[in-house]
Amino acid sequence: MTRLHGNILTDQGWRHGALLLENGRIAALDAGPADPAGNDDPYLLPGFIDLHVHGGDGADVMDGAAALTRVARKHAAHGTTALLATTVCADDATLSALLPQLAEVCRQRPAGAADVLGIHLEGPYVSPHSLGALPDETRAAALAEVDRYRALAPLRVLTLAPDVPGHDALIGELARRGIRVQLGHSQASYDEALAALRQGAAGFTHLFNAMSPLQHRAPGMVGAALAHAEFSELIPDLIHVHPGAMRVALRAIPRLYCVTDAAPLAGLPDGQYGDGPRAVHKCLGGVRLADGRLAGSALTMDQALRNLVGLGLSVADASARLSRNPADYLGLSERGRLAVGLVADVVRVERDLRLSGVWVAGEAVAPAEVSPDNV
Template sequence: MSVAYTNGKIFNGEKIEENKAVLTNNEVIVGVVNANAIPSQYRTEDLKGFTLAPAFIDMQIYGGNGKLFSQDLTVESLKATYEYCLTGGCAHFMITMATNTIEKFLQGFEVVRAYWEQGGKGLLGLHLEGPYINPVKRGAHLANCVKKPTIQEVSLLLEKGKDVFKMMTLAPEQCDDAVIKLLQQHNIILSIGHSNATYKQALDAFNKGIPAATHMFNAMSPLQHREPGVVGAIMNHPTAMSSIVCDGVHVDYAAVHIAKKVLQQRLFFITDAVAETTNGEYQHLFRGDRYALPDGTLSGSALTMLQCVKNAVNHVGISLEESLRMASAYPAQLMAGSMLGKMEPGYRADFVVFDDALELQRVYC
């Protein structure tokens, strides 16, 4: 079906324009044209004066709408998470499991497959955050499951997780080069996180092809003048990207501003959102603007992707256009050939629509 989205403002990836229309055919973008040049065969979709932008992408979310995936390994849990994502303009998500048993991860792989087989939408794959992290920086992760990797165990994850296991957060100082290379050979997106690496160790890892870091500032060795740590390595490396949790709780807005000033187009948003659960290995308790463990340890956010954008604009001073890129085009860069996150011909016609107050109006996907 050919559809033209018109009578609104269009974010074309660079700027927000009026009197334009987005042409799509069979859920693929054909192009952006003047509003008075829509071909007659296109059905028009009235945007009612609102702004249309590429739908958001969340590379790290653990659950939503009361369902924490690692505690409720069901297709219904993934459906609930997808519905939660949509409330914040996010059409694509990487379901995330924090440090756990290998058996739990293997169960997660099978549930993701079942979700896809049943026609489930939006799910990009599984992001394993751990278990190969540094116990010193484990944060809310399960201490008894943190470990160093073996080739045998990683090979098992790669075999059983084929086409499902897409991303891993790890501490490079805990992993042999052979493990890193094996994961890279299978096109797993690697990200440094929950790491106490020195500046040199982190820089070496980036230079060996690890493209990103996980939730900048949180659970990583800090920037200090005698040991710049993981934070310093992210800042000083020319291409390393990093996610950040823009809620003012995980990271103060001034620190987000500093990170953005240094990293520029290398910084992108994640929600790091969890769901409340009071039983099982992970117990996340809702605390108004965050989630915490029973002992008070910060364990996840209550964000949506649109709220990340809103916070960046209203509290950090990042332009709306750049904030939109941080929620779509930039995370998409980690996934080679995804055809997501841009308003360009050939890209997926998945859109978020919002008003001038940055309140969600609709998601097309």
């Protein structure tokens, strides 16, 4: 049994006392009402849930099970207790070979790693005109192909461009299969995006990025998200989205949640990696291609917490964007909250917002060292 003491964030508010972790679950919550401003004890928050992760520690999800294990361990050290392994655009042969390898890690969590809940298929069903940094391996979605991929690995989220011919007819079928369809990497109009939401699309992939912008006479996908979405991803690295635009989204979308969109360079020092046309450069928290385009992020979820609080959110509100809201989006009733009987995914955060403890299903994971400049 593990006993953790501090200011515990529950659905009923802050409580000061202890959490007891046993057999991978929260066995007891021994605490009373408290104002965390009245003491110097650390915060105990639900473990972070990241629904958009491509890599970390130099490893790329697209390289298979061993790489995904390395990725999951790196992000666990930054407080991520559960994640979705996220693909990029690739041909059918590549995805058909990759997905069974990723499924191995989904079935059995490696020691010291975040729990891989399933797959976010960000590519290949996106628009060739809104690739961002994705490889140019797009194609229109076909239900038979998606069903085949579902048989190979647990597909939880699928990014889809609603302006690609034929995609509008698939959204309802995919939603009925339990897949969260997200709109992204698209230049769809406001009306096309709104129609997709009405057909069953559940959210938006990295809001503002690689999608048609909001203009006052052409509201675009961004306008549809701000006006109608209940859920949406946002990358809070302060590079992908201006803080002012972040504030707009936080006010407009009730259960906006944050993701890292972490590239393989997350957790590595600044510098250039690779060569040729796909060489990337990491500098000051950004990952860019040679032409300056953003190529994912180097964000980790503990830094996301600090960025959100720095933007003016309370610790409780920031925590909800990193834990409860993504859990609710996937329908995970046993994660994203601290309550008796739930999975013992917990992070301990000191009052300076430095991560000082991580427990994944009750297993202690050593937190990564963080530069004082990032706290």
